[in-house]
Amino acid sequence: MPERDPAWNGRITACVVMIIILWPMLVMAEFKPWILLDAQSLGATWQFLSTFFPPAHSAEFLEMLLYATWETIAMATAGMTLALLGAIPMTLIATERLSISRLGTGRIAAWAVAVRQLVRWLLILLRSVPELVWALLLVRIVGLGPTAGVIAIALTYCGMLGKVYADILESSDSAACDNLLRNGSGRLAAFFYGALPSSASELVSYTVYRWECAIRGSVVMGFVGAGGLGQRMDESMKMLAGDELATMLLMFVLLVACADGVSAMLRKRLA
Amino acid sequence: MKMETSLPVAPKMRASTMALLLGIVVLVIASFVSLPLKWREFLSAEAVNTTIEFLRGFSPPEMATPFLERIASATLETLAMSAIGTLLATVFGMLLSLFASGRLGLTARLLTRTLLNVLRSIPELVWAAILLIAAGLGPFAGTLALAVHTTGVLGRLFADTLENCPPLSEQTLRLNGASPATAFLYATLPHCSPQMMSYVLYRWENNIRAAAILGVVGAGGLGQMLKYHLSLFQMHQAATVIIAMLVLVCVVDATSFALRRKMTR
Amino acid sequence: MTILFKSISVRHEGAAQSAFALRDLSLSIGPGEQVALIGPSGAGKTSLLHTLACALKPDQSDPASLYHLFDQDPWQLSSAERHALRSRLFLAPQTPPLPPRQRVVNAVLAGALPQWSLWQAVRSLVKPIDPARAYAALSKFNLQDKLYARVDRLSGGERQRCGMARALISSAELFLVDEPLSALDPTLAIQTLEVLQQEARTRNATLICSLHQVELARAYFPRVIGLRDGRIVFDAASNQIGDADIAALYRNREDDAPVPESPPASVATVIPRC
Numbered sequence: 001m002p003e004r005d006p007a008w009n010g011r012i013t014a015c016v017v018m019i020i021i022l023w024p025m026l027v028m029a030e031f032k033p034w035i036l037l038d039a040q041s042l043g044a045t046w047q048f049l050s051t052f053f054p055p056a057h058s059a060e061f062l063e064m065l066l067y068a069t070w071e072t073i074a075m076a077t078a079g080m081t082l083a084l085l086g087a088i089p090m091t092l093i094a095t096e097r098l099s100i101s102r103l104g105t106g107r108i109a110a111w112a113v114a115v116r117q118l119v120r121w122l123l124i125l126l127r128s129v130p131e132l133v134w135a136l137l138l139v140r141i142v143g144l145g146p147t148a149g150v151i152a153i154a155l156t157y158c159g160m161l162g163k164v165y166a167d168i169l170e171s172s173d174s175a176a177c178d179n180l181l182r183n184g185s186g187r188l189a190a191f192f193y194g195a196l197p198s199s200a201s202e203l204v205s206y207t208v209y210r211w212e213c214a215i216r217g218s219v220v221m222g223f224v225g226a227g228g229l230g231q232r233m234d235e236s237m238k239m240l241a242g243d244e245l246a247t248m249l250l251m252f253v254l255l256v257a258c259a260d261g262v263s264a265m266l267r268k269r270l271a
Numbered sequence: 272m273k274m275e276t277s278l279p280v281a282p283k284m285r286a287s288t289m290a291l292l293l294g295i296v297v298l299v300i301a302s303f304v305s306l307p308l309k310w311r312e313f314l315s316a317e318a319v320n321t322t323i324e325f326l327r328g329f330s331p332p333e334m335a336t337p338f339l340e341r342i343a344s345a346t347l348e349t350l351a352m353s354a355i356g357t358l359l360a361t362v363f364g365m366l367l368s369l370f371a372s373g374r375l376g377l378t379a380r381l382l383t384r385t386l387l388n389v390l391r392s393i394p395e396l397v398w399a400a401i402l403l404i405a406a407g408l409g410p411f412a413g414t415l416a417l418a419v420h421t422t423g424v425l426g427r428l429f430a431d432t433l434e435n436c437p438p439l440s441e442q443t444l445r446l447n448g449a450s451p452a453t454a455f456l457y458a459t460l461p462h463c464s465p466q467m468m469s470y471v472l473y474r475w476e477n478n479i480r481a482a483a484i485l486g487v488v489g490a491g492g493l494g495q496m497l498k499y500h501l502s503l504f505q506m507h508q509a510a511t512v513i514i515a516m517l518v519l520v521c522v523v524d525a526t527s528f529a530l531r532r533k534m535t536r
Numbered sequence: 537m538t539i540l541f542k543s544i545s546v547r548h549e550g551a552a553q554s555a556f557a558l559r560d561l562s563l564s565i566g567p568g569e570q571v572a573l574i575g576p577s578g579a580g581k582t583s584l585l586h587t588l589a590c591a592l593k594p595d596q597s598d599p600a601s602l603y604h605l606f607d608q609d610p611w612q613l614s615s616a617e618r619h620a621l622r623s624r625l626f627l628a629p630q631t632p633p634l635p636p637r638q639r640v641v642n643a644v645l646a647g648a649l650p651q652w653s654l655w656q657a658v659r660s661l662v663k664p665i666d667p668a669r670a671y672a673a674l675s676k677f678n679l680q681d682k683l684y685a686r687v688d689r690l691s692g693g694e695r696q697r698c699g700m701a702r703a704l705i706s707s708a709e710l711f712l713v714d715e716p717l718s719a720l721d722p723t724l725a726i727q728t729l730e731v732l733q734q735e736a737r738t739r740n741a742t743l744i745c746s747l748h749q750v751e752l753a754r755a756y757f758p759r760v761i762g763l764r765d766g767r768i769v770f771d772a773a774s775n776q777i778g779d780a781d782i783a784a785l786y787r788n789r790e791d792d793a794p795v796p797e798s799p800p801a802s803v804a805t806v807i808p809r810c
Contacts, residue, residue: 001671006684007639008663028351030411030491045405074302081299128520132396132484132494133513136501141322147309220396223488230397237400245401249393256392269291443633446589447706448623448650453657457646461635 051242055250065232065251072228072255075146075221076214079153084207086154087161094119095166097177097195098187120166126159135221149226153214164206172199208263215259219252229255325506332510341496342515349492349519352410353482356417357475363418364425365467371430374451384430390423395481399490413490417478428470432463468534472527479523483516493519538710538742539565539588542602545595546587557583557592559766565742567709570733572753572774573746575763576786581746582630584763585712588744589627590618606709623650626708630715632699636688640679640698643687644670647705673704676731692719697728704735711736713745717752725749729756750782 035041092098094116101109108116134152142148177194181187196203222230229252236244369375371383399416406412440458445451486494493516500508546558558580565571573581586592590610594603603609605625610618626647634643641664648666649657659665667683674680677697682690690698696719703711713732717725729745729752736743747753753760754774762769762777762785769785770777 001668001680002683005641005663005667011662025351025354028348028410029355029414030409031355031414032411035407035411036405041405041407048404071306074306077298077302078306078308081302125517128517129513130480130484130516130520132487133497133516136487136497137325140501141318141325142309145309146306150306150308216392216394220394223396223400233397234400240404249397252397253389253392257388266291266295269288439629439631440633440635442591443627443629444646444649446591446622446627447625447647447708448619449646450649450654452654453649453652456657456661457638457642457649458633458635461638461642465637 048240048242051240052246054243055246056241056243057247061244061247065229065248068227068229068232069251069255071146072218072222072230073215075149075218075226075228076153076211079150079218080157080207080211080214082150082154083157083161086158087165090119090123090158090162091165091169092187092191094123094162095169095195097169097174098181098191100181100187103178103182120163123159123162123166126155127157127163128159129156131156131217132220132224135224135226139225144225144227146227148224149218149221149228152221152226153217156217157210157214161207161210165203168199168202168206169195172202205267208266212256212259212263216256328506329510331507332514333505333507334511338508338511342493342511345491345493345496345512346515346519348410349482349486349494350479350523352413352417352485352490352492353475353478353523356414356482357421357471357478359414359418360421360425360474361471363422364429367422367426368429368433371426372433374433374455384427387423387426387430390419391427392423393420395420395478396485396488399485400488403489408489408491410491413482413485413492416485416490417481420481421474421478425470425474429463429467432466432470433459436463465534469531472531476524476527480520483519537564537604538567538569538606539563540602540604540607543598543600544587544603545598545601546583546592547595548583556595556766558587561766561768563761563768563771565744567742568737568740569759570736570743570757571745571759571761572757573744573761573763574748574750574753574782574785575769577748578765579763580766581763582714583766585627585714585744585746588710588712589625590622591627624708625710625712626703626706627712628699628703628714628716630718632695634687634695634698636686638687640674640682640685640687640690641667641670643698644673644701644705647702648707651707669705670701673701674698676704676735677701677728693721693724696720697724700728700732703732709739709741711741711743711745713743715746715748717747717749725752726756750786 036045096102096108096116099108099112099116101107101112131152134155135148138148138151142151172195174195176198177190180190180194185193218226218228219230219233222228222232223234225231229248233245233248233252236248367383367387370379371387373380395416398419399412402412402415402419406415436459440462441454444454444458449457482492482494484494484497486492486496487498489495493512497509497512497516500506500512541564542562544558544561545556546561548554548557561584573584575581583592587594588605590605593611594601596611603611606621608621610621613621642661645660645664645666648669652660656665664670671680671683674683677700679694679697679701682694682698687695687698696716700713700716703713711732716732717728720728732745733743733756735741745757754777757774759772760774760777761771762781764785770781
């Protein structure tokens, strides 16, 4: 009978390593939960929370709120549309599914590899920069307002959509598409008749999911001046107007729940 | 013999699907029309020049040693925020998922899932802005914001995993007399934990991006540095901060990918 | 009497009007007996084993029906008492109920869970508290080298024998085993059966085993029950069962071939709720 449990040493080591890493991390993150409980902080929190109730509900506030909500949805939709316009051609270029030089030899021609790599790197760059950073920069170029938000979403999501579309296409069965390419059809035709049908539901599903995320992203960008619900929230928070914030949070949670529902329904229908 | 066969009638698209597609088109057009978008400003020659000037102002990125030291410390701060936040979320998400998976009654499930939905609907940045009041400026607020939001996300994902777990192993242990808690630990948990770990690592990848920007509202890390330098128009420093963000995101992505590979081997 | 059934009927899953899995069953099995269950697929072997394990509740409509397990009616007991009763039996389903990424040592030691406190159970996950016991059980099946291996690295036959090793660890007085030999070659099947029977004999436990290898059932079990369409066709000592009886049991069914009984899609189990 083996004397000791072979996994035991590994577990002890992992534990020790975790503790060694955890301690300095807690220090760096200034993790001091007792701060939450000290008298001053509790006082401030209580003060703030008590303004939450009752939530603001004057007619003009609600009207402004509805407009801001629409602005958020519109930003997300417009940004996604632009992202799609960019992502689709880039996916078509980047995906190896449509490589003609690969047929028969199994290897893609050198220049084709280079072009594909370039497009992939571009996509990676676009999606690695957080959208808020894009928004921060764009606000300085085009000024405050939703334009910055729309373009920021368009850029980041172009990268995200492009990459995931390429992944979906590549992980699906290549037989149909290969067959069409081998029999001489053009790349686009092969895409529409071969690759797209088998991946369509996944592609649609992911796009609709990303639209939901874009709505949340638009709210976040409002905090750097890109308009919409986020900007109003930022303003209310700076004035510590808890009642307005409460209504806006409620509105936002409702918005996300609706978007969730619409997204689920769309995914079921279109996919 | 005459072949008087007529073609079968092609099935029509359902009216509801048609309406849906129409609705999407209307939504898209309405979005573009109703927003005060400044296309002209963005696409005019003047705007292009401004953009090029702006972008040129970024290079060369600031590389002086004392500044790089500050960047390194901010990077570690951001990394710490994301790690601790994700860790807290894993623990609390696990706890809440027990309720949200229906194991402890349907009322509990409904209430917990509603709570988790609220937690995950509100983006991290909004949580950070709110929590600043209780936790003060700095990375603590950011860590808490990440923890709160990610608890909602992970709690829901864990609950779904637990619900979808094939019940045979746990059922058999229960039928043979094991208590609910031990049956859970010996059957369901080993079954579901690889999937759950995968979710945690995936969320960590996401949280590093979130942590990087939470500083914009004052929650520390690289985001706070970026806001600071941009507001003073110190473009060279801002460029370095952005590069540091990119590097951090890449490193975390690669580590998470490698860890996930190792676990599902 | 360990088991006493009189006119027991059990319905399939869910709805009160669903079809009967077992009809009007009467049997009695004493302590220490070893019984084989045979019959074509769909006959109700799995349903019977599940009913015996208190996973399926018998139909209560017939006033003459009687169901005693260890001299008590489990369905008249409180939930907690019924649960205590469960620790005296051990059900081994046909598909080994072992989580894929668990190590064999933990999967096997899980047989002792009814006797362990929560603290012991948790400790054992971190570091197995009694690996020697698992080792001893596994060596009876020649699997001692796999003590620290992962379950998903084992072959189907090895996994089945691991499930049996778990039975050895448990302290049950009643073994309910569903097709334990389906993934084993004939030599291994005989060895495994012998280990199981030896263990049951040592503990004076009752062993009820459903098999589709009719020859093994007749050769190794002193008593054989034949089921068809939810009814008992014969219940006799194996030396009194003739080839004609077997033929009649399986008539018009091609399933002497090793077809595993379809997974319990229509056999609902009463999952004890927290």
